[in-house]
Amino acid sequence: MRRTQSEAPAVLPGEHPPERDTGGGHTSGRDAAASDAAPRDTPERDTPGRDCGLCPRLVAYRTANRAAHPDWFNAPVPSFGGLDARLLVVGLAPGVRGANRTGRPFTGDFAGVLLYQTLLRFGFAEGRYGADAADGLRLVDCRVTNGVRCVPPGNLPVPAEISACNVFLAAELAAMPQLRAVLALGGVAHRAVLRGRGLKAKDAAFAHGAAHLLPGGLLLVDSYHVSRLNTNTGRLSEAMFAAVVEDLRRRLGPRLG
Numbered sequence: 001m002r003r004t005q006s007e008a009p010a011v012l013p014g015e016h017p018p019e020r021d022t023g024g025g026h027t028s029g030r031d032a033a034a035s036d037a038a039p040r041d042t043p044e045r046d047t048p049g050r051d052c053g054l055c056p057r058l059v060a061y062r063t064a065n066r067a068a069h070p071d072w073f074n075a076p077v078p079s080f081g082g083l084d085a086r087l088l089v090v091g092l093a094p095g096v097r098g099a100n101r102t103g104r105p106f107t108g109d110f111a112g113v114l115l116y117q118t119l120l121r122f123g124f125a126e127g128r129y130g131a132d133a134a135d136g137l138r139l140v141d142c143r144v145t146n147g148v149r150c151v152p153p154g155n156l157p158v159p160a161e162i163s164a165c166n167v168f169l170a171a172e173l174a175a176m177p178q179l180r181a182v183l184a185l186g187g188v189a190h191r192a193v194l195r196g197r198g199l200k201a202k203d204a205a206f207a208h209g210a211a212h213l214l215p216g217g218l219l220l221v222d223s224y225h226v227s228r229l230n231t232n233t234g235r236l237s238e239a240m241f242a243a244v245v246e247d248l249r250r251r252l253g254p255r256l257g
């Protein structure tokens with residue numbers, strides 16, 4: 001497997017998990033119920049049902065959240081953006097007060113601000129990110145998902161959960177006919193993408209800024225996760241993340257759509 005960026009730093013010890021989420025808009029219980037059906041642009045087989053029971057610990061957490069916050073989404077969070085996109089962004093898992101509350105990946109918490117502002121800056125989105133699934137933001141030639149679709153306690157999925165949910169990521173990767181590049185946010189997402197393509201972790205080591213050409217021609221690009229913890233500690237700056245997305249824009253060429 002060829003690494004296309006030879007200057008990438010050595011692998012660092014994992015990525016920090018996303019921060020605990022704060023603030024933002026709400027998705028109503030009625031909206032959450034309306035999303036029982038799979039998103040229109042996603043084959044139903046590729047999308048977990050609202051009551052997916054493959055991960056008992058996450059089901060228990062989901063049940064508790066539904067009882068405590070019946071107006072939240074509280075279900076596997078569907079991907080955002082069209083299946084015809086050339087770029088797929090893969091995060092770790094929904095934040096409890098972010099995507100788990102609003103029903104859209106990276107929406108309603110700090111991580112979404114940096115992610116969507118950067119996607120807007122480089123033409124992978126248009127409109128305005130308003131921290132709410134109804135803000136009208138539109139992704140352009142880009143789709144956003146998570147390696148684990150349900151919110152985990154403490155923002156940390158366990159290996160069995162990452163493994164169980166990989167069936168949906170693998171199906172999604174296979175269902176994107178124009179897919180040319182995947183942006184993995186953190187080492188867990190990086191390894192989930194490799195697994196979803198039938199590869200092993202040793203086949204490509206995670207490193208911020210690295211770009212790996214996978215068999216079949218798919219480009220896997222790595223970034224530290226856009227979490228508040230990573231930005232607060234200086235592990236990831238806005239400029240560092242912008243450089244990764246700018247490089248993706250250069251590799252994919254002018255925006256489509």
Ligand code: SF4
Nearest residue numbers: 048052054055150165
């Ligand atoms: S994390 Fe994925 S596999 Fe596990 S219960 Fe949620 S949707 Fe199902």
